[in-house]
Amino acid sequence: MSEHTLKATGRKVEGKGASRRLRHAASIPAIVYGGKSEPKAIQLDHEKIWLAQQNEWFYSSILNLDIDGTTEAVLLRDIQRHPFKQIIMHLDFQRVDLNAALKASVPLHFIGQEGSPAGKSADVVITHELNEVTVSCLPRDLPEFIEIDLSNLKVGDIVHLSDVKLPKGVELPELKLGKEHDVAVVIAKHGRVEAEETAEAPSAEVPATKAAKKDEK
Template sequence: MATNHKLTATSRKIEGKGASRRLRTAGYVPAIVYGAGAEPQAIQVLHNDILLGSRFESFYSSVIELTVDGKAQKVLIKDWQKHPFKQLMLHMDFQRVNENEAVRVAVPVHFLNQEKSPAGKTAGLVISHNLTEVTVSCLPKDLPEFIELDLANLKAGDIIHLSDLKLPKGVDVPELGLGKEHDVAVVTVAQIQEEVDPTVEGAEGGEASDEEKK
């Protein structure tokens, strides 16, 4: 079941670094909302509300109901700035969405049944998740929280490409329309290459005779 994310914000008039610092000290995140043919609007959101939302994986890839000064609108999180090491959001950008226009969003990939697959049960194989998220295009109502990739039949030498993903109805991957070279590998299975110690290899050959040394 899709998670319905909601945020409440208020508009802000004073902008600038000093004003943003004061907002953060007061427990707010300075942000801006733009798009859908309307003027950009500077807003502020409670930092605790952002932390609560970010506990869900889908928070950054779902349509959010953002209420600003009592007026609700549908938005996507398009950009954010976090503190380098503190659990602190510094700034956020929200983009308004039109329910009748397609959006492009990077959604996570969920890998299923890998440990049950032939490759997962075989020693000496490396299973690589080359992509952990995929950018999809669809109407806001069709936006999935994630894409599932069942690896139950994965075996040695397999390569799963973007075009192999099973997408929900109404959802596509724009990158696939750019040509075959953009049909990149999502998952690969490779054999571990054992390195041969040259000192051991030389020892196995024995010491050269006096005649060979001349």
């Protein structure tokens, strides 16, 4: 598990007005909650967080949140962005018990696809059905990403959730819910098959269209 530290300071004044003033001062209002401590209002430097949030680890790693010299282990649970400006409006962090298992979303990295038998075939379509998975593990075992090797992928192959090779100490809770939850992660099939399936799919009529046709009779 890589170490990533974010610096923050506590804030006593809360509310929309206080948050607006913070943003004008290039700071981000945030909250830390969970564990045995009370929720704590904090603020972080916008420029530093803007750079950090461009990395995958910001979303899937245990973060060391340094609040006025006291460090807490946290996970990012929510990030609110401005609808069109490059501004982060608010962050939610959840405290982590380093001795208790947690659930978190981890991105998938696909490697070897272009050199695989399926990847070399011009008429084969390879689809990634999932780009991330929810894992369960101790914080020290939380991976920043999970790698899926597709170098042997052939036409007609389906990589299921149960085929994903997991790091030591990491589980997929979804697989404990039954075989129907062992969903496809990657599918390789001929492009013409996909085209035929699309063409054969029945066109759904919206109720308004049906009513209109009924009125015409």
